[in-house]
Amino acid sequence: MVWTDRDLVVCRCFGPLVDFVAVGRPLAESVIALIGFEPEIAALRAGDGGPLTIPNVILDGHAEPSLRLSLDIYWVDSAQRHLMLVRSVRDVSALESELRTQMRLRVIAEAELVEKSEAIQRANQELALINRDLEEFAYVISHDLKAPLRALRYDADDADRALAAGDVATVGTKLVAMRGYQARMRTMLDGLFEYARAGRKIDTLEEIDTRTLVESLAQGFAATTSLSIEVEGCWPRMTTLGPPLELVLRNLIDNAIKHHDLPRGRILISARDAGDDLEITVTDDGPGIPDDHHTAVFLPFRTVNDARDAEDSSGMGLALVRRTLDRIGGSIWLRSDAPHRRGTTFHVRWPRTISV
């Protein structure tokens, strides 16, 4: 036992004094576990006398062998002294210590196993995405790029025949058409390259004011169209991937403008908190997308046929958006009831937390 005065200086009273404290010295000098507990010890004097118990503590982790103690501190009103009772706690036996260590190693090993399975799961998901990419690329190369290539060959044959017949005017026409196909193929290849890059490029997380971003995009597009573009809803500041978010918004707005069939119309860009995600919607009052195109529009080089598609659209915008969202764990879908009703709404789930 140890007696101290009100200031926690060790003093004599009665009973045996433990050997690691010195009379006349502050108790906390040798019992460092008391440092930080001064308010609790002072409160003992005003309360019911305690005790304040600090269990199972090794006062000097450096010392060998270590001394494991439990401390009970009281205020003894009649003596106007603090009393600290020191109990030596049985240190864990070698066998118990080994058991505890083995149990903890098991906990660690199990946690590592869970992490490794999760890593394998992530790798499998990545592999599935890569396989899907390969299939898409194979499809694009075998179908979409073949068409202009075939047209190029036919026109070259026609030009040859026209040249042999001395029909210079037809040769000129065919050459113009061939340049057009060449340009189309270049656009498609550039689009494919950008598409491949969208899945591989590593961006860094940054603080983004999403409202500023969407409003600046809307202003930029407003200068190029007679359609009205409005922004509403709750656009937060968040730590996210800036360029991919801009890519998604830019392509959705661009898509809404490009496929609108009237000189006047409205595009509404909105956001709302959806738990772990930010839900972004881009709604237009254009012609809409028939049900059988709802999935296909997200594939490379797929457009809903209209006059403007052939001129302006590479058919990669929505594919790029979907691919970008796939890579960050987001998603996209659309709602449209064409030809019964006009208008399309694209819904995007943008995760608030993105693992780079």
Place this chain on the structure above:
Amino acid sequence: MISRKLMLLGEIGVGKTSLIRRLVQGRFETEYKSTFGVELYRVPITRAGPNGDQAIELIVWDTDGNFGQRIFRHVYIKGASAALIIGDLKRRATLESMVALAESFQDALPGRHFSFIANKVDLLSEGEGAELPAKLREARQPVLLTSAKTGANVEDTFIQAASSILRRES
């Protein structure tokens, strides 16, 4: 010299004991031995300040990782001036739990300093970056990379904690 209490918090096996033993004993023990209850260490630190040297003795409370969040309801946490919240770079779950430990520490002891420590940086292969969970990156608090095995950043970590305590109290 003033003495202040510094808690080592973190999941089982993240290297709390190894870090403090590396600091006070200058060595790394390869044999894993679990902490039972709490073990205390004295770490005297002198810091050069604008008004001359300032000395502080850190009383380091190396706690049993088994406590988890229960540590904040235990008598051990009372009167702590700061905490080092430690995770294992090779066990993502231990890094993720650091944020919750920091939040609970701030709730229990508002305004007290804490540092995030990602330990075992020696286990990363050459050129491999430390991959921290998004939650931890978004916590707006630097994460110090340490190695109890090589000693990398260990002393600096404790000096920074001591400096923060002195700054807060000056």
